[in-house]
Amino acid sequence: MAFKRHIDRLPIIPADAKKHTVVCHYCIVGCGYHAYTWPVNKQGGTEPSQNAFGVDLSKQQQAETEAWYAPSMYNIVQQDGKDVHLVIKPDKGCVVNSGLASARGARMAEMSYSRARATQQQRLTHPMVWRYGQMQPTSWEDALDLVARVTVAVIKDQGEDGLFVSAFDHGGAGGGYENTWGTGKLYFGAMKVKNIRIHNRPAYNSEVHATRDMGVGELNNCYEDAELCDTIVAVGCNPLETQTNYFLNHWIPNLRGTSLDKKREQLPDEEHASGKIIIVDPRRTATIAACEAEAGKENVLHLPIEPGTDMVLFNAWLTYIAEKGWQDKDFIAASTKDFDKALAANKTTLAEAAKICGVPEADIEKAAQWIAAPKNGKRRRTMFAYEKGLIWGNDNYRTNASLVNVALATGNIGRPGGGCVRMGGHQEGYARPSDAHVGRPAAYVDKLLIEGKGGVHHIWGCDHYKTTLNAHQFKQVYKKRTDMVKDAMNAVPAGDRAAQVAAIVEAIKAGGLFAVDVDIVPTKIGEACHVWLPAATSGEMNLTSMNGERRMRITERYMDPPGEAMPDCLIAARIANHMERVLREIGDDKYADQFKGFEWKTEEDAFMDGYHKVAKGGEHVTYERLRAMGTNGFQEPAVGFEGGKIVGTKRLYADGKFDTKDGKASFMEAKWRGLQAPGKKEQKAKFKYLINNGRTNLVWQNAYLDQDNEFVMDRFPYPFIEMNPEDMKELGVGQGDLVEIYNDDGSTQAMVYPAPSAKKGQTFMLFAYPTGVQGNVVNAGTNELILPNYKQTWADIRPLSKAPDSVKHLSFKSPHYKVG
Amino acid sequence: MKGCNKLVDVGRRQFLRGGAVATVGAVASAVVPSTSKAKPLPARVQYPSNRLANISELEVNEPLHISYPDEDSPGVLLKLGTPVDGGVGPDRDIVGFSTLCPHKGFPLVYVAEDKTLSCPGHYSLFDCEKGGLQIMGQATQNLPQFALRVDDKGDIYAEGVDELIYGRLSNVL
Numbered sequence: 001m002a003f004k005r006h007i008d009r010l011p012i013i014p015a016d017a018k019k020h021t022v023v024c025h026y027c028i029v030g031c032g033y034h035a036y037t038w039p040v041n042k043q044g045g046t047e048p049s050q051n052a053f054g055v056d057l058s059k060q061q062q063a064e065t066e067a068w069y070a071p072s073m074y075n076i077v078q079q080d081g082k083d084v085h086l087v088i089k090p091d092k093g094c095v096v097n098s099g100l101a102s103a104r105g106a107r108m109a110e111m112s113y114s115r116a117r118a119t120q121q122q123r124l125t126h127p128m129v130w131r132y133g134q135m136q137p138t139s140w141e142d143a144l145d146l147v148a149r150v151t152v153a154v155i156k157d158q159g160e161d162g163l164f165v166s167a168f169d170h171g172g173a174g175g176g177y178e179n180t181w182g183t184g185k186l187y188f189g190a191m192k193v194k195n196i197r198i199h200n201r202p203a204y205n206s207e208v209h210a211t212r213d214m215g216v217g218e219l220n221n222c223y224e225d226a227e228l229c230d231t232i233v234a235v236g237c238n239p240l241e242t243q244t245n246y247f248l249n250h251w252i253p254n255l256r257g258t259s260l261d262k263k264r265e266q267l268p269d270e271e272h273a274s275g276k277i278i279i280v281d282p283r284r285t286a287t288i289a290a291c292e293a294e295a296g297k298e299n300v301l302h303l304p305i306e307p308g309t310d311m312v313l314f315n316a317w318l319t320y321i322a323e324k325g326w327q328d329k330d331f332i333a334a335s336t337k338d339f340d341k342a343l344a345a346n347k348t349t350l351a352e353a354a355k356i357c358g359v360p361e362a363d364i365e366k367a368a369q370w371i372a373a374p375k376n377g378k379r380r381r382t383m384f385a386y387e388k389g390l391i392w393g394n395d396n397y398r399t400n401a402s403l404v405n406v407a408l409a410t411g412n413i414g415r416p417g418g419g420c421v422r423m424g425g426h427q428e429g430y431a432r433p434s435d436a437h438v439g440r441p442a443a444y445v446d447k448l449l450i451e452g453k454g455g456v457h458h459i460w461g462c463d464h465y466k467t468t469l470n471a472h473q474f475k476q477v478y479k480k481r482t483d484m485v486k487d488a489m490n491a492v493p494a495g496d497r498a499a500q501v502a503a504i505v506e507a508i509k510a511g512g513l514f515a516v517d518v519d520i521v522p523t524k525i526g527e528a529c530h531v532w533l534p535a536a537t538s539g540e541m542n543l544t545s546m547n548g549e550r551r552m553r554i555t556e557r558y559m560d561p562p563g564e565a566m567p568d569c570l571i572a573a574r575i576a577n578h579m580e581r582v583l584r585e586i587g588d589d590k591y592a593d594q595f596k597g598f599e600w601k602t603e604e605d606a607f608m609d610g611y612h613k614v615a616k617g618g619e620h621v622t623y624e625r626l627r628a629m630g631t632n633g634f635q636e637p638a639v640g641f642e643g644g645k646i647v648g649t650k651r652l653y654a655d656g657k658f659d660t661k662d663g664k665a666s667f668m669e670a671k672w673r674g675l676q677a678p679g680k681k682e683q684k685a686k687f688k689y690l691i692n693n694g695r696t697n698l699v700w701q702n703a704y705l706d707q708d709n710e711f712v713m714d715r716f717p718y719p720f721i722e723m724n725p726e727d728m729k730e731l732g733v734g735q736g737d738l739v740e741i742y743n744d745d746g747s748t749q750a751m752v753y754p755a756p757s758a759k760k761g762q763t764f765m766l767f768a769y770p771t772g773v774q775g776n777v778v779n780a781g782t783n784e785l786i787l788p789n790y791k792q793t794w795a796d797i798r799p800l801s802k803a804p805d806s807v808k809h810l811s812f813k814s815p816h817y818k819v820g
Numbered sequence: 821m822k823g824c825n826k827l828v829d830v831g832r833r834q835f836l837r838g839g840a841v842a843t844v845g846a847v848a849s850a851v852v853p854s855t856s857k858a859k860p861l862p863a864r865v866q867y868p869s870n871r872l873a874n875i876s877e878l879e880v881n882e883p884l885h886i887s888y889p890d891e892d893s894p895g896v897l898l899k900l901g902t903p904v905d906g907g908v909g910p911d912r913d914i915v916g917f918s919t920l921c922p923h924k925g926f927p928l929v930y931v932a933e934d935k936t937l938s939c940p941g942h943y944s945l946f947d948c949e950k951g952g953l954q955i956m957g958q959a960t961q962n963l964p965q966f967a968l969r970v971d972d973k974g975d976i977y978a979e980g981v982d983e984l985i986y987g988r989l990s991n992v993l
Contacts, residue, residue, distance in 0.1 A: 001905050002953035002962040004982040008865050009990035060892035061987040063925035063941070068987050070922065072960035100924070100942075106960045240943065244958065248942055286956055290943045697956055711960060715953070809905065811947035813934050815956030 001809055003714035007071040011085050013052040014044030020556040021630050022088055023545065024105035025173035025538035026700045028424030029246045030547030031105050032094025032631025035539065035558040040076060040083040040116075064099065066092055072711070073101075075109040076116040077559040083116060086559065094631035096223065096547065102244040104700045111705045112539070113562040122521050122708045124534035125563025130486055131494040135532065140564060140574065143531050147458075148578035149501045150514050152586070154455035155191075157505070163187075164445060164454035165196040166462040171429025171545025173537045174461040174520060174568065178544065178603040181610025182569025183460055184432025186576050190594045192437045195445055195454060199462040200425070202446035202469065203786035204438045207391045208422055210400035215658035215665040216408070219428070221383065221419025222549045222635065222650050226250040227259035228266060229383040229417035230273070231370045235280045235310060235403060236389015236791075237423045240287040241697035246423075246548065247287065251277075255295035267416060270378040274299065278367045281389060282307045283692060283722075283764055284757040289816035301367055304759070306358040307690055308394030308792045312672050314402035315346040316353030317368045318409055326372040328379060328411025335656040335664055336408055342667035346402065356672070372410045381417030382410060388694060389791060391422065395676040396787040401668035408665055414653030421548070426701075429545040431610045431618075444786045446470065450477045455508040457515045458575075460568060461535070465524035466702040466768045469788040471775035472746025482528040484512030489530065504530075518571055521704050524770065535568050536561035541603045542623060543567075544611065546636050550649070553633035554626035569606035573598035620646050677781035677789045687743050687794035689727070693767040693774045694791075696720070697815075702768035717806045719769035721797075722755035724762070735812040736803030741765065743795040746776035751803075753812055763797070865992040867967075867980045872916065873897055875909055875974035883930040886916065888966050888978040889992050893985050894919050894927065895966060897976065900935060904949050908968045908976070916966035916978055917952050920986040923959040937963065964991075 017038040024031045036052060044050050046057040053067035061067050069089045077086045088109040092099035113120045127143035128135040154162045167183045168175050187193040196204045208218040226232060227250050239247035253259040254275035263272040276299045277291050284302065291300045305313055321327055322343050332339050354361040371382045384407045390399055407413055407420030446468055448454060465475055488507035492499045504514050515529040520537050537543075540561035546552040561567075566574075580595035600606045604623050612618045617638030625646050626633065634648030641647065658665040675681045698715055699706050706712040718738065733739055737752045749772040750765050758764065765774045767790065777795045782788050872886040878899040887894050895918050903912035917937065919928040926941030930948075936955065937946045944957020952963025967980035981991050 002947075002951035004951070004962060004965070005984075006864075006982055007984055008981060008992075010984065012989055057989055058993050060993065061925075063920075063927075063987075065925065065987060068925070068989065070960050071984050101958070101960075103923075103954075103958050103960055106958075110960075241956075248958075286943070293940075293943070697958075711962075809950060809953075811950040811953045811955045813936060813945070813947055813955050815945065817938060817943035817945065818931055818933070819940075 003710055005071050010069065010071060010074050012044035012046065012050070012057060013087055014038050014042060015050060015052055015054070017044070017052050019052075020558040021554060021627065022108070022539060022558065023427075023547075023553045023555050023631065024108065025543075025555065026104045027102075027243060028427050028548040029096060029243050030172070030427045030545065030551060030553065031097035031101065031245050032091040032553070033088050033101070033105065033108065034091050034631075036087045036089070037079055037084040037558055040085060043085070066099065070106060072107040072110040075112050075114050075119060077112050077114050079559050081560065084559075086112065091631045096249070096551065096631075097245040098249050100245045100249055103698050107709065107711070108539075111709060112559060120705065120708055123562045123565070124520060124522065124532055125565060126534060127564070128532040130489050130530040133490055143533060144574055144578045145497070146500070147516050147531055147575060148582045149497070150504050151456050151458075152579060152582045153501060153505050154508060154514070157509075158455055160191050160193055161195055162455040163191070163193055163195070164449065164457040165193050165460070166199070166445070166457070166464065167196060167460040168199040168462060169430050170199065170425070171427030174535065175426060176429040176538070176543040176545050177431045177611040177615070178541070178606045179568035180429055181431045182567075182572035182606050185598070185610065186572045188433040188435055188437075189597075190576055190579075194438055195443050195448060196438065197445035200467050201786070201788055202782070203442040203444055204435060205440070205442045205785050205787065207396070207787065208400055209785055210397045210668060211404045211420070212659070214401060214404055214408075214668055215660035216404055216413060216420065217652055217659060218422045219424070219548055219550050220413055220652040221421055223250045225383050225417050225419050225651070227254050228263055229254065229275060229381045230375065231380065231382045232275060232277045233280070233371060233382060233384045234277060234287070235384070235386040236391070236393060237385060237387035238281070238285045238287045238694065239385075239423060240290050241285070242387070242695050243423050243548070244697065252290070252294055255291055255299070271375050276370050277301070278303065278370055280305060280310060280313065282759070282762060284816070286697070286815050286817065289818070293817055293819050301363060301370065303357070303359050303363060303367060306356065307692060307762070308675060309357045310390055310393065311395060311399040311402045311670055312348055312353050312356045313364065314399070314406050315348035315670065315672070316350055316364055317371060317406050318343065318402070319347050320350060320365065320368040321372045321406070321409060324372070326374060327409045331411035331656070332409065335658065336667060337662075337664045338667045339409065342405055342669055345669040345671060346405065348672070371406065379411060381415070382407075382412050383418055384412065384420040385423050386421075387423035388425070392788060392790040394680070394789055394792050395673065396783050396789070397785060398670035402670040405667050405670065408667060413665070414651055414656060416651075419651070424548045427545040427547050431615050433614070441785050444782065446474055447780065449481075449513070450474060452481070452511050454513060457513055459515065459517045459519070459525060459529070461519055463523040463525050463702055463704070466770060466773050466775070468775050469778040469782075469790060470745060470780035471773055471778070473780075478513070478525070479528050481511060481513040482515050482530070484510060485514050485530060488512065518568060520565070521708075523704065533571050534563060534565035535571060536565045540565070541567040543603070544607060544626065550636040551633050552621070552626070552636050553629070553631060554623060556627065567603045567606075569603055570600060573600045573606070675792060677783060677792075679779040679781040680789065680792050683743060683779055683794045684792070687796050688761065689795060689797055690762045691741055691774065691777060691793040691795050692762060692764045692791055693793070694764065696766055699766070699769070703770055707770050715810065716766070716769070717771065718749065718751040719766035719772040719774070720753040721750035722753050722758050722764040724758040724760045725754050725756055726760055727763070728752060728754060731797060731799065733799050734803065736807040736810065738800040738804065739797050740800045741777055741795045741797055743777050745779045748772050748774060748776040749800055751807055756814070757816070865990055867992060869969075869977050869979045872976050872978050875914070875970065875976060878914065881932045881935065888916070889981065892993070893988070896930060896937070898930070898935075898948055900949060902949075906951055906965065909970050914968060914970070914976065915948060916968050917946070917948065918964040918966070918981070918985050921959060922961050922963060922983065922986050923957065925986040
């Protein structure tokens with residue numbers, strides 16, 4: 001049977017409960033919430049005067065009421081050392097989500113650490129070190145001393161290039177401006193670490209280099225633009241499942257026609273109709289089904305292109321639009337350069353595109369019309385949105401450029417109803433000293449680790465074992481190298497620190513690797529590590545981030561971190577303090593001096609040292625001001641502080657000036673060169689099935705918290721692989737059966753989920769799941785800037801096991817909405 | 821259905837009496853805190869046993885609209901036509917669910933084609949053959965299902981709910 005909590009009533013929030021500003025710490029949308037807390041031995045009542053809502057709770061509440069919360073929104077946690085009730089519920093007053101909660105965000109309370117209710121007991125509570133053959137709890141002083149001594153020893157031997165770092169660069173949980181500054185100041189300020197990578201890719205690089213090189217920052221519009229545009233172009237994204245409330249609260253009103261009044265009010269001098277949408281995706285997604293239900297099939301154009309051919313499609317649009325003379329000539333002249341050059345270089349006919357992309361010429365033409373055909377002499381307003389289908393797809397750099405070309409050509413950046421934006425994964429929260437020394441292309445860190453490079457590895461909220469390419473080989477080598485150090489540590493008494501460090505250093509010289517994992521939970525890569533340092537997450541510390549429309553808010557601390565866990569920024573500071581101490585001990589005062597400036601006591605100290613000083617407009621932003629701005633915050637960059645409010649920026653480039661020296665956005669050449677990443681063509685030729693991959697609605701990121709949540713793990717004990725029923729028949733597998741996905745690069749497992757809408761030979765597997773890692777079968781080839789191509793992966797499939805008992809109660813019906 | 825609704829009302833009245841006792845208990849507790857004689861409240865709510873329908877009223881794959889535990893909580897009775905886990909009746913195929921979407925409280929619509937309940941508000945889908953498991957959607961719980969009992973006469977009674985019903989912080993108000 002489906003998992004049920006058997007909770008049939010919840011404590012009522014009393015009228016005098018404490019109310020904290022919270023921004024969901026999962027996806028980039030950053031929905032506004034409030035956390036209510038009150039003493040565990042008190043509770044509110046059903047009388048209006050007795051509860052926080054001021055309503056009679058003895059009566060049934062209506063749809064969309066604010067006076068209801070689900071069991072997943074409730075918990076008992078510690079606040080200042082005392083047990084308190086906690087309810088985290090969505091905020092109707094937040095313009096991002098208007099009271100909506102996703103299946104991820106609405107579980108924030110349940111996904112909090114609670115000893116009383118035994119939730120998230122997986123959380124790391126104390127520093128742990130490898131001692132007597134296993135991980136053992138120890139003190140911060142002891143753990144940090146070991147980390148500092150080994151790190152200093154490796155740097156003394158190999159230089160700073162011997163220190164490898166994997167570090168999140170995002171906002172939201174585990175990230176935020178405080179924490180990226182903490183790690184940034186340590187590795188780019190005190191040191192100049194070059195062998196560093198980001199949480200989801202094997203190098204320190206932008207996922208959207210091309211748009212930035214063209215002078216167009218990737219988050220350049222506001223969510224309201226999705227309500228104002230005539231047409232939305234969605235490329236390689238599935239927003240119902242992955243940016244849920246942006247889609248539900250801003251895209252759907254346009255498709256439904258309920259944003260028409262807003263269009264007429266804000267843009268009075270032109271005709272308006274309900275929005276149309278073009279969706280470029282090889283797979284029919286739940287998003288497409290929802291769009292069709294709302295807008296009617298006649299207003300939804302799905303282009304199920306051959307995987308990885310997006311660039312050809314965009315070039316054909318550009319060519320056709322210019323042929324028709326629909327480009328925005330004034331904008332091109334005033335604010336851009338190299339249009340003619342790019343147009344000539346990228347010239348692609350509709351017929352050529354139809355052949356390569358595998359979609360009808362007429363549909364490509366229709367899409368171009370929806371994008372750019374003038375409406376009664378006025379420019380059509382089109383918003384372009386893209387995400388991992390493009391970013392983690394074929395020839396990232398050029399494909400990204402070819403899409404931005406279309407947006408620039410049609411004058412759709414910096415204007416209402418426009419934008420050419422990535423949809424985003426996490427929220428953002430990047431504030432670091434310059435990374436210029438890393439270089440371009442940046443070091444392919446995972447490859448260097450496989451080649452035996454590096455002596456010490458600091459890992460911050462990353463799990464390569466689940467979220468890297470060529471993961472099969474990476475894990476094999478990583479385990480071998482870190483085991484060498486474990487064996488060396490086992491051979492020496494743990495209490496003899498000098499002997500321990502000497503043994504570790506010797507093992508490193510023999511090819512071993514000493515690994516330090518800073519995280520909130522035990523990770524897969526953590527199993528190989530020698531030190532675990534427990535971090536605090538959003539709500540256990542004050543944490544600031546910005547969302548996909550650059551909306552910056554603070555999440556106020558509403559509960560204690562588990563055990564001795566600390567914010568990452570303070571962990572970074574304490575590592576710096578210990579490195580300074582160890583360096584002075586060995587007489588290197590000059591180098592030790594570089595580790596000054598980490599005297600922070602609180603996350604606010606880190607914020608004021610970082611964001612407030614270095615971010616554009618940061619001087620206007622403080623915790624106190626952010627608290628006053630609540631869940632709506634302001635849109636970055638801040639440009640002033642007036643009347644008690646931070647003044648923000650609704651859209652970037654509204655003045656037609658872009659991020660280039662001369663202020664002109666540049667068009668870019670983007671010539672098609674087939675499957676670009678090394679090894680892809682060969683893999684496609686050799687193996688039968690496309691193993692397309694991505695996210696699903698219920699699971700956040702690599703399931704680091706979800707793996708300890710019964711509601712999620714009951715639904716997906718294994719990652720699913722969507723398969724065409726004919727493919728299933730050929731393989732002799734049924735729904736729920738476990739299959740092995742294998743090729744020359746590795747193997748992994750998944751649970752078969754029939755998908756009648758899937759093309760034959762094209763599967764779709766859940767990415768980054770702990771019980772079956774898709775990255776195992778992704779080959780090592782990247783683009784020229786070390787961006788991985790996870791999406792274009794081919795493998796063979798064979799049965800592993802008939803449906804195990806743990807999946808027999810599950811539903812394998814279509815997740816696509818149908819009008820009832 | 822008229823008789824059925826009356827029985828629902830009986831269930832509500834019975835519960836309201838129970839609630840009144842609890843209130844008195846709370847007052848007593850406040851007056852003499854050190855020697856409380858309050859009647860202990862049950863850990864879970866007490867559900868009424870309400871007759872919803874008779875088996876003869878059900879047609880295969882045709883939803884019968886009912887309400888439980890009171891008339892403000894709409895639900896559905898279904899005879900699915902094939903036995904399912906948790907199904908009651910001679911064919912083990914009768915199930916009952918709340919039809920308020922546990923995400924935002926929109927009324928769910930039965931899709932006979934694949935025996936699901938779907939939400940026109942935010943596209944959530946629940947599988948009636950799998951205990952209301954959310955196939956895809958924005959709720960953070962599977963669909964509240966009614967515990968059913970069928971007596972010798974074929975009368976179907978609901979006697980409990982396994983998840984919190986949308987719009988109320990206690991399943992029995």
